[in-house]
Amino acid sequence: MRKVLHAEWTKARTVRSTTLTPLVMALLTPALAVFVGLTGSLHPTDSVFAGSLTGSVPAQITAGIFGVLVVSGEYGTRMIDVTFAACPRRGRVLLAKALLAAAVTFVIGLASCAAAYGLGTLLLADRPQGEPMPALAGVALCFAAATLLGLALGALLRHSAGAITAVIGLMLVPSLFGPLFGDLQRWITGAAPPAPLQKLIGISDASAAATGSLGGWPSLALLLAYSLLALAAAVLVVRRRDA
């Protein structure tokens, strides 16, 4: 497993698509924190913490796209054949990719959201601070979960464009169409990957009517559970299917 991890780490470091995506993700939240701070474009009741992390939902989508790219790029170039010929234990390959990619988005998510909160504190005055700890760690876990979900979709669909569309759809469609479903909205939107993130930062978008009454942490547990389930499904399929 150590050898596979080493190989996957070398792979991820040496291609632009998998080095630039985390970079974009790292910059999104702090950049939006500065924008919100300078323009004051946030809900009057939102805390400094919530306002500073306005950009964390797009960043979470980027984390999901990163997860897709870590695996689907190999299917696009057929390099997956070279990978599976070198490492025939395909489940391990997928788990190594998952571990590395999730660790990357967790660490970058934690650092960039902390930086965004710092910037927001400097720029936003006259409002409650909010409670950044331990919510920040939960936010970073939301990023890691999105990465696992993206990776699972990339492995199942084997197609970058298709899997990226699926990830973005999964993130955005529930909150776009949730209101059409009346009372069901809280279930649909509340189960979507951005819900725990919004609840943890305490942003006013995440009202009980919109995202259900489940708390931030249980909501995070739900997201982690179905992300891991998707990963397990991907491992099973990749092991059985012809490469």
Place this chain on the structure above:
Amino acid sequence: MIEVTDLTKRYGNTLAVDALSFRVRPGSVTGFLGPNGAGKSTTIRMIVGLDAPTTGTATVGGRDYRTLPEPLRAVGTLLDAGAMHGGRRARDHLRWLAHSNGIPARRVGEVLDLTGLTAAAGRRAGEFSLGMRQRLGIAAALLGDPAVLILDEPVNGLDTEGIRWVRGLLRDLAAEGRTVFLSSHLMSEMEQTADRLIVIGRGRLLADTGMREFIERHSGERCRVRSPEQVRLGGLLAARGADVRPDTGGLRAGGLPAAEIGAIAAAHGIVLHELTPLLSSLEEVYTRMTETAVEYRGRAA
């Protein structure tokens, strides 16, 4: 040693590989020939564990490829030269492969040298010509210094110098006692590189022999005959059922063994200046042999 036993791969109603059995032995270069769609690539993919056989087995060195702990140290494979990320530098491509099988980093420099890519090692694979990508793919196959090499169309896209280089390299590797198995549709190339041949058509084994025996056996009986009494001899041979045609400065007689032609000439007191059995080129033999097995034959215009 590669051993394929009753290997079958079915896609829906199509039998891509049909109860194929053969062995590829160490110490020689074995060519794998067949028309497009004959099942060569599918067979190779099953040997290296990428596709699962419907029935049958394929082993390398007596083991299922997928159970090898560090497969690159046992088997070097070149599948498709395009199978690498265009944005990755050549050296990095070899580095991750080395890491994946615990191969020492110095081997990366060694195989880059061996394949003449040292100067291009810092360039991205996407900037490479097809020939250079083939060299990088061959470098990757040699990385683990494996006893078995499996190469799918290794000379595809190489220039004349590159083809000569691959030919020499494969012969040297076989001379060191390694098992070298390569598929190619370039038959003239195969004739000069391979010692043994495995020929398939429509997923079935058509031949598994030495190159020389293959050509001899399938050449048919054809001789070039020169004699001062050419017309008379031609008439006698034709009377015995030979297919006689004029040839530059002599006759070409098909359908009779050289010994019989000699005996006929002797019995009638005819002087012979030349009596040469003719061998077909691999290409001719192969074309004749696979004609019935061609899956995608071009329609005549």
